[in-house]
Amino acid sequence: MSALSSLARLQAVAAGIAQPLATVRHCHVSDAPLVLVPLKLAGEAAAPLAVMLGSDPGDPSLLVVPQPRNRDLRFAFAASLAKLVLNHIETSRGAVEELPPGKEGEERIRYGDAPQLLVPNRGGVAFLRMMGRSTRFRSTEGPYAVEPAVPVLGRWLTWFADRHDHPGSSLMGAVTELLRLHWATGQSSLEDGNLAALTGWIDPPAGLDGPAAAARAEDPVVWPPAGPTTDPTFDNEVLAPAIAGYDRSGGDSRAGERLHAAIAGQLTPTWDLMWRAVGLLRALPEGASVPRRWERDRDAFTYYHQTFGEAYPQARRDPPVRAARRLHDLERAQDAYDAQRAFDDPLVMAEHRLSGQAFGGTVTECDPARLDETGKRPKLRPLLRVATRDPVRLDAGATVCSADRPALKGRIVELDDDGGVVLELTGGMGRKLVPEAGVVPEVGDRVCFTSLTEGSFGAAKFPDREDTPWTHGGPPGEYVPTDEDAEEDWS
Amino acid sequence: MTDTAPDLDRLRGGAPPRNHDARTIAALTSNPGCARRGVMDAAGVDKDAVARELGFPAPFGQSQFAITRGNAFEAQVKADGCAELLTLLRERLGLDVPEVAYDDLEVVAGNEGRELRHSRTRRLVARALENGEGTLFDHPLLRLEIAGHPAYLEPDVIAFQLAGRLHVIEVKSFAVVDGQAEPEQVAAAARQSAVYVLALRRLVAELGHDPARVSHDVFLVCPENFSNRPTATPLDVRPQLAVLERQLARLTRIDDILAELPGDLTFDLGESLAASVRAVDARYAPECMSGCEMALFCRDEARACGATGALGRSVRDDLGGVDTVGTALGLADGSLHPSDDLAETADQLRAAARLRAEALQGVA
Ligand code: SF4
Numbered sequence: 026m027s028a029l030s031s032l033a034r035l036q037a038v039a040a041g042i043a044q045p046l047a048t049v050r051h052c053h054v055s056d057a058p059l060v061l062v063p064l065k066l067a068g069e070a071a072a073p074l075a076v077m078l079g080s081d082p083g084d085p086s087l088l089v090v091p092q093p094r095n096r097d098l099r100f101a102f103a104a105s106l107a108k109l110v111l112n113h114i115e116t117s118r119g120a121v122e123e124l125p126p127g128k129e130g131e132e133r134i135r136y137g138d139a140p141q142l143l144v145p146n147r148g149g150v151a152f153l154r155m156m157g158r159s160t161r162f163r164s165t166e167g168p169y170a171v172e173p174a175v176p177v178l179g180r181w182l183t184w185f186a187d188r189h190d191h192p193g194s195s196l197m198g199a200v201t202e203l204l205r206l207h208w209a210t211g212q213s214s215l216e217d218g219n220l221a222a223l224t225g226w227i228d229p230p231a232g233l234d235g236p237a238a239a240a241r242a243e244d245p246v247v248w249p250p251a252g253p254t255t256d257p258t259f260d261n262e263v264l265a266p267a268i269a270g271y272d273r274s275g276g277d278s279r280a281g282e283r284l285h286a287a288i289a290g291q292l293t294p295t296w297d298l299m300w301r302a303v304g305l306l307r308a309l310p311e312g313a314s315v316p317r318r319w320e321r322d323r324d325a326f327t328y329y330h331q332t333f334g335e336a337y338p339q340a341r342r343d344p345p346v347r348a349a350r351r352l353h354d355l356e357r358a359q360d361a362y363d364a365q366r367a368f369d370d371p372l373v374m375a376e377h378r379l380s381g382q383a384f385g386g387t388v389t390e391c392d393p394a395r396l397d398e399t400g401k402r403p404k405l406r407p408l409l410r411v412a413t414r415d416p417v418r419l420d421a422g423a424t425v426c427s428a429d430r431p432a433l434k435g436r437i438v439e440l441d442d443d444g445g446v447v448l449e450l451t452g453g454m455g456r457k458l459v460p461e462a463g464v465v466p467e468v469g470d471r472v473c474f475t476s477l478t479e480g481s482f483g484a485a486k487f488p489d490r491e492d493t494p495w496t497h498g499g500p501p502g503e504y505v506p507t508d509e510d511a512e513e514d515w516s
Numbered sequence: 517m518t519d520t521a522p523d524l525d526r527l528r529g530g531a532p533p534r535n536h537d538a539r540t541i542a543a544l545t546s547n548p549g550c551a552r553r554g555v556m557d558a559a560g561v562d563k564d565a566v567a568r569e570l571g572f573p574a575p576f577g578q579s580q581f582a583i584t585r586g587n588a589f590e591a592q593v594k595a596d597g598c599a600e601l602l603t604l605l606r607e608r609l610g611l612d613v614p615e616v617a618y619d620d621l622e623v624v625a626g627n628e629g630r631e632l633r634h635s636r637t638r639r640l641v642a643r644a645l646e647n648g649e650g651t652l653f654d655h656p657l658l659r660l661e662i663a664g665h666p667a668y669l670e671p672d673v674i675a676f677q678l679a680g681r682l683h684v685i686e687v688k689s690f691a692v693v694d695g696q697a698e699p700e701q702v703a704a705a706a707r708q709s710a711v712y713v714l715a716l717r718r719l720v721a722e723l724g725h726d727p728a729r730v731s732h733d734v735f736l737v738c739p740e741n742f743s744n745r746p747t748a749t750p751l752d753v754r755p756q757l758a759v760l761e762r763q764l765a766r767l768t769r770i771d772d773i774l775a776e777l778p779g780d781l782t783f784d785l786g787e788s789l790a791a792s793v794r795a796v797d798a799r800y801a802p803e804c805m806s807g808c809e810m811a812l813f814c815r816d817e818a819r820a821c822g823a824t825g826a827l828g829r830s831v832r833d834d835l836g837g838v839d840t841v842g843t844a845l846g847l848a849d850g851s852l853h854p855s856d857d858l859a860e861t862a863d864q865l866r867a868a869a870r871l872r873a874e875a876l877q878g879v880a
Contacts (some may be wrong), residue, residue, distance in 0.1 A: 032848060033867045034827050038841050039648030044754035045876065069583030071742055151698075158693060159742050211800040213828040236819075257577035265580055341694040375871040379864075385874070416867060513741060 029376050033209035035167060041234035043208040043226040048372045050309035052203050053195035053319040054143040057081070059113045060299045062145055062150050062292050065253040066093040073102055074255070077292040078109060084302040089288050091271045091281050100171050103160050107174035110415045114181060115138045118330070139319075139326035139396055142185050142197045143218045143249035143303065145295055150189050150199050152219075152253040157182030161338040162513065166508035174330070178199025178336065183339045184329055191355060193362035196458055201251075207309060212239060220298055221248035228305055249291040251298070263287050265510065312369035318362070364477045367428070374428050374473060383428065383475030384446060386411045393465040396484045405458050407450045407465045409435075411472055419476055426453075428473035433464065435474065448474065523774055524665070526561040528783025535630060535657075544662065544730040546807050547706055548763040551773045552798040553808055558665040558770045561783045563809035569785045572645065572812035575805070586689040590672075592748050593737055598652055598674075601685070601737065604748045609735070611678060613651065622655040630668045633657040640649025641716075642675045642723050649839050651677055652685075658715035664769040671712045676735070682720070684712045684734040685748075692738045692747055702736070708736040710756035714764075733758060793836070800830050836861030 027192025033063045057080040060461040072093045079085040086109060090102045100506055107516040127133050158177040163171045185197040193280070201220050201294040210226035216239065217223045225238030233241070244246045267458065274280035331382030345352060367374045375430055390410035397406040419437055421427070425448070427433040433455035439447040454460035467471050528780045539559055547553065549818050559614075567574050596617040605611045614623050621637055637656040644650045654673040666757055674685040686709050713734065717727035731755045740747035773796070781792050793813070800818040804811040818826040822841040825832050838844040838861060846852030847862040848869040855861035 028834045028864050028868045031831040031871060032844075032865060032872060034831055035835075035844050035848070036843050036872075038822070038827070039845055048875065066581055067579035068585035068689060070693060070739070130858070155693070213826065213831070215802040215805055215828070235529070254753070255579065257579040257582075260579035260581055261577075372875040375875045378871055379868055414867075414870070416863075447849070512742070 027379065030209055034211060037209050037235065038211035040237060041211070042229065043210045045207065046205075046209050046372065047207045047309070047312075047366075047370050049312040049370050050306055051206055051312050051315065051366050051369065051373075052198060052306070052323070053141065053311075053315050054277075054303060054306050055117075055138075057117070058083075058141040058143045058198075059110070059454065060296070060301065060303070061149070061153070062251065062295050063149055063156075063253045064255055064292065065152055067255055067257070068141045069093070069368075071152070071159045073152075073156065073294065075288045077289075077296050078106075078315060080113065082297075083294050084335070085293075087285065087289055089281075089285050089291065091276070091284050092268060100163075100175060103156070103175045103178060104172040107155075107172070107178035108224055109143075110178055110181065112332075113172060117141075118450060119409065134327060135320070135322075135323055135333075136330070139192060139196060139323045139494055141195060143297060143299065144199055146159065146201045146218060147199050148253050150186055150197060151250075151274045155195075156257065157184075157186060157340075159321055159513075169482065171397045176326070176505065180333070180338050183228070187339070188322070188325065192359040194322050194325075194358075195315075195319060196322050200299060203306060204302055207306070210239070211235060216243075219243065220251040220295065220302070221247075223334035224298055224302055224305075248294055251295040252292075257258050259291060260448050312366065314365040318365070338415045350516075361479055364479045367475070368431055368479065371428070374475065378473070381416050382477060383473060384411070384413045384415040384417045384419075385428075385473035386413030386415070386444070386446075388466045388468050388470045388472055390443070391468050393460055393467075403458060405450075405460060407454070407456060407460060408438070409448045409466060409472075410451065411446045411448060411474070412444055414444060417446060423476055424451075425474040425476050426478065428475055430464075431479060446474075524770075527555065527559040527560050527781060527783055528752055529782045531565075531784075532564055534562050535668040536653050536662075539878065540807075545711070545735060545760055545763055546803045547799060547801060548767055549796075549877070550799040550804075550808075552793065552796040552814070554663050554767065554770060555773055555777075555796050556783065556810070558663060559783070564785055565785065566789065567809045567813055569815050570790055570793065572810075572816065574811065576809065579633065582634070582689075589689040589739055589744065589746070590687050592744060594654070596705065600746055601652070601674075601748075604746055605676075608748050609750065613678060616651045617649070618652045618654065620654040620656060623767070627764075630657060634659055638719065638723070641675070644682070645720065645723060645725050645729060647671060648677070653677070654750050656716075658712065658719060660715040661720060661765065662755060663767040663773075664768075664771055665760045669711065669715050671715075673709070673712050675716060682716055684709050684716065684878065685737060686712075686734060687737045687746075690738055691739055691741065692749060705736055706734075706751055707760075708758050709736075709751065710753040710760050713753060714760055715755060728770035729741075746875070750795070780781065799825065801825050836864070 030046055033046055037044045043121050059078060059080050060079040061076055063076040064074040068075045073090055075089040077085045077087050077088065088102055088105050090098050092098055103449065117138055117140035122135045124133040124135055126455055142153075142368040157179045159179070160171075160175050161183055163169070163176045163179065165173045165176065172446065175291075178443050188194045189197040189199070201218055203222055204227060205214070205217055208227050210223060212226065219242060221242030222239040225233070225242045226235035229235050229238035231306075245258065249259065250256050263449055268279075271280040271284050285301060286331050299450060304323065367377055374383055378385055388409055389412045390408075392408040395406050395408050396403045417440060419440075421435045421437050421439055430453065433449045433450065434452040437446060440450050450465060454464045521584070532536065536557065536803065544553070544557070556566070564574055567604060581868060597616065601611060602616060606613050613692070619640055621640070623634065634657045637653070637658065641648055641656070644653075655676050656673075658669040658671065660669055661667075670685070676683040677684050684707055688705055698871055705775055713730055713732060716730045720730055721727045732752060733750050734753055736749045736751050737746050738749070739745065777795060781794055781795060783789065793810075794817070798810070798814045798817065800811075800814040800823065808814075815826060824835055824844060826840060826843055832838075835844050838847065838858065844865060847854055847858065848865040850866060
């Protein structure tokens with residue numbers, strides 16, 4: 026939170042409708058994302074109850090475990106889910122792009138597209154992560170054999186959930202989080218976790234305002250929860266009798282259908298809501314750096330897909346070097362993502378202006394042809410004076426760049442008390458001693474400069490896995506799943 | 517009994533008092549500044565019934581699947597005099613537990629008074645401390661002074677005596693997968709356990725022993741991975757204890773709050789209930805939702821008067837503690853002139869409003 030987004034919440038309260046927190050879309054939205062709305066059985070860590078999924082709003086598939094405590098039914102569910110999810114993965118690759126060969130002359134390719142999985146909320150991500158964990162070690166042979174697709178699904182779900190942790194990745198999205206990135210509502214973040222209430226604030230149905238739509242959304246009869254947790258009243262009054270009926274019938278198809286229909290009734294409202302949310306996101310113009318981040322996602326997907334056959338399932342816990350490298354990667358990704366969003370979106374940059382790491386204003390004086398002749402060779406160093414009302418918290422000497430054209434670099438020379446900043450431009454104006462046309466701002470131009478960089482920090486130095494220091498347990502063995510993993514209880 | 521007792525009985529309007537449990541304690545530690553909850557809890561008012569009567573039933577329904585699962589797991593752990601639990605303590609944690617005695621302190625015959633149950637807890641704990649008798653004490657009824665008034669706690673825990681020290685054991689049915697559980701659930705369990713540790717320590721001190729004989733290491737017993745097998749995890753609750761003690765010390769004394777209230781106030785269910793509830797100040801925050809039965813009523817009230825707290829504590833903090841949406845917006849658009857202590861906040865809000873407007877107009 027910041028004063029800026031908090032103010033947006035107040036404005037939402039006053040206006041009775043959500044207020045924008047972004048002027049562009051900061052995430053990729055696929056043409057045909059795979060939307061999944063999972064439900065789990067209350068009280069269990071990972072007992073799936075149902076999932077509604079598909080990439081066509083008008084044609085969802087519904088998978089149900091009619092008796093969630095039955096292990097065989099559970100694995101049958103996992104196998105059907107695997108078929109649908111793996112099919113989506115295989116059909117979302119697009120054409121293969123050939124890339125210039127790598128350092129050691131190795132072939133490099135990138136898939137033209139990648140699958141995108143969308144779930145309603147963080148709980149949905151957590152549940153799919155758990156599904157991944159509980160299926161990826163299963164053996165396809167021996168006494169506890171499961172269908173071959175089950176452990177494959179487990180590994181993919183684990184991989185997607187892992188990518189979700191990666192700032193700026195769009196491979197697996199929680200829709201409430203994506204909406205919250207772009208809009209502020211007049212309710213607290215707790216209530217924003219309710220997809221129906223959140224959407225109600227952003228896009229209230231005709232005749233209602235945000236608060237009224239959100240209030241309606243809190244009635245679980247009108248809007249059943251978006252999962253993976255079910256509504257306790259539904260559990261007690263509908264689900265429990267329906268499951269009991271199924272049990273009594275000995276797997277009779279009519280009892281199964283009744284259960285199916287009851288669960289469909291719980292999931293369909295959220296299914297529709299998911300696509301409405303996708304529509305809201307699509308309607309925003311895409312941020313300039315979104316394609317670049319999606320390209321990184323495609324790289325990651327290409328790599329995992331290409332090496333899938335050679336790799337083992339992801340370990341239960343990361344060995345130390347891997348864990349440290351991962352943490353480092355995530356931090357770098359977060360910094361880059363934060364900066365990219367600010368450069369893409371003046372409303373995000375406004376946060377940095379408020380915190381003093383950026384400033385915007387009007388050029389009041391300009392010496393575009395100024396040369397610094399103190400060194401051996403003269404250097405092009407135009408001077409600008411910018412009048413700003415922003416609370417600048419940068420010191421003289423700080424390196425800054427232009428928010429509109431990050432290549433244009435400069436250095437703060439002087440800050441005066443009444444909101445004047447004197448800047449010396451140092452780069453991004455061409456190679457000659459006169460700046461390229463149109464690059465140096467002129468008197469009267471609106472400008473914004475910031476100390477943010479999209480910077481690459483260079484890869485950190487971590488030991489190779491063979492060289493893991495003994496303090497970190499020494500080199501880890503490859504994680505090879507054991508029989509015990511394969512037969513692990515799932516009760 | 518303290519002097520406030522008669523008043524508190526009247527507040528409850530003849531209904532029997534409710535004991536504290538995990539939820540009221542969570543509310544206590546997450547919103548210590550709320551006088552409304554303080555008074556209602558001290559009087560043992562049935563907040564659930566009050567909220568329902570007011571038309572804002574608490575959203576705390578529980579699924580029978582979760583209840584069944586929780587009960588089954590607990591029963592399994594405690595079956596045969598806690599056989600599985602003992603195996604865990606001995607084999608997993610390598611504790612040298614000698615011969616075992618198991619005492620269940622839950623109501624055995626009918627409606628035992630809480631004083632009676634509490635005194636039985638006292639007796640057994642005293643014996644354990646003095647001559648090491650007894651190993652596992654299930655469902656102890658504890659007492660903790662809250663805001664100058666004794667509150668009964670009915671923890672669903674086991675006190676475990678080993679070599680003259682007491683440990684709290686909490687049985688929870690959320691899973692520990694690969695050594696990790698959901699952080700919020702662990703945090704909630706740790707907060708609750710800390711309350712029990714503290715209450716046990718007070719009891720031990722009252723009995724004339726060193727409170728440190730109650731360990732700050734509690735044991736969390738949960739199902740492991742996706743199975744029903746229990747696993748035990750030691751949890752150091754010192755941080756939660758420190759927070760709790762600080763909050764308890766800071767609580768306004770109930771007597772002082774009562775002194776400000778009209779003499780004939782009662783939470784008896786009936787027409788004047790809403791007015792009675794409103795007569796006691798609340799301090800609503802979204803955290804109330806998970807902890808206090810009154811949450812929906814208080815949220816409605818907070819929203820109706822435009823309280824910034826309804827948007828979340830962090831929003832309120834960002835606004836420099838400005839209480840109402842109207843004031844904050846007035847400061848932001850310059851239509852209100854700030855008092856000296858709000859000058860800085862007002863500057864910040866005006867800058868934020870200008871920057872938002874500028875960015876949204878598409879002017880760089
Ligand atoms: S819900 Fe109301 S009574 Fe309960 S703690 Fe919050 S403000 Fe106080």
